[in-house]
Amino acid sequence: MKKHTLWVEKYRPTNLDTYLGNEDFVEGVREWIDKNDFPNLLLFGTAGTGKTTAAKLITSNIKCDSLYINCSDENGIDTIREKVKQFASAASFQPVKVVVLDEADFLTINAQAALRNVIETFSLNTRFIFTCNYVERIIEPLQSRLALYRLETPSKPQVLKHVMVILDQESITYTKEGLAKYINSFYPDIRRIINSLQSSVKNNTIVEGNLQKSNPTQQVIEELNKRSKDSFTKIR
Numbered sequence: 530m531k532k533h534t535l536w537v538e539k540y541r542p543t544n545l546d547t548y549l550g551n552e553d554f555v556e557g558v559r560e561w562i563d564k565n566d567f568p569n570l571l572l573f574g575t576a577g578t579g580k581t582t583a584a585k586l587i588t589s590n591i592k593c594d595s596l597y598i599n600c601s602d603e604n605g606i607d608t609i610r611e612k613v614k615q616f617a618s619a620a621s622f623q624p625v626k627v628v629v630l631d632e633a634d635f636l637t638i639n640a641q642a643a644l645r646n647v648i649e650t651f652s653l654n655t656r657f658i659f660t661c662n663y664v665e666r667i668i669e670p671l672q673s674r675l676a677l678y679r680l681e682t683p684s685k686p687q688v689l690k691h692v693m694v695i696l697d698q699e700s701i702t703y704t705k706e707g708l709a710k711y712i713n714s715f716y717p718d719i720r721r722i723i724n725s726l727q728s729s730v731k732n733n734t735i736v737e738g739n740l741q742k743s744n745p746t747q748q749v750i751e752e753l754n755k756r757s758k759d760s761f762t763k764i765r
Contacts, residue, residue, distance in 0.1 A: 550683030574680040577718035580660040617651040634661035682717030
């Protein structure tokens with residue numbers, strides 16, 4: 530079996546003890562695992578805060594059959610009718626079935642509307658986990674059927690400790706000062722921090738010269754101040 534070479538996947542938390550931050554939410558997940566049941570969930574927050582990881586940890590730690598759908602690829606009502614509803618109505622030898630709708634803010638309005646009835650019809654043995662960056666894109670009638678959890682980014686010291694563990698495992702030479710530059714540049718997106726560090730490795734050493742500017746707000750302000758005819762295109 531081929532092993533992951535991308536650090537962000539290779540070092541994705543596999544249990545609650547290695548999950549970063551959101552301690553109160555993690556304690557709730559522990560109780561759900563003990564009960565082998567949980568409410569329908571909507572996990573939201575900025576990119577790279579561990580929403581998908583949390584959903585996968587839940588499904589991997591309870592006795593269930595699961596269906597994973599990336600809604601950026603499959604976002605229409607046909608997906609709900611042909612995949613979600615069919616999965617929820619099928620017989621199962623497990624005590625519960627779980628549908629994970631990742632990046633649910635890409636779901637069409639019609640698809641979201643159809644999910645309201647599906648969630649209620651199969652509430653006896655099927656649970657739903659939605660993840661999204663923009664909770665305002667999820668219609669209110671659907672939100673009212675879900676328990677909402679905002680997942681916050683772990684603190685910078687927690688992120689520093691996490692990336693140090695990764696670099697030590699990979700036998701990469703680094704300095705804490707150098708890592709701090711990456712964290713300060715890309716925080717709160719942990720995924721981007723890890724990907725940027727991996728792309729900056731040369732001869733088993735972090736090369737800080739590969740660090741790229743990553744403050745979009747400041748870049749927009751700078752372009753506006755230039756009053757250049759090309760500014761609109763660059764900002765877009």
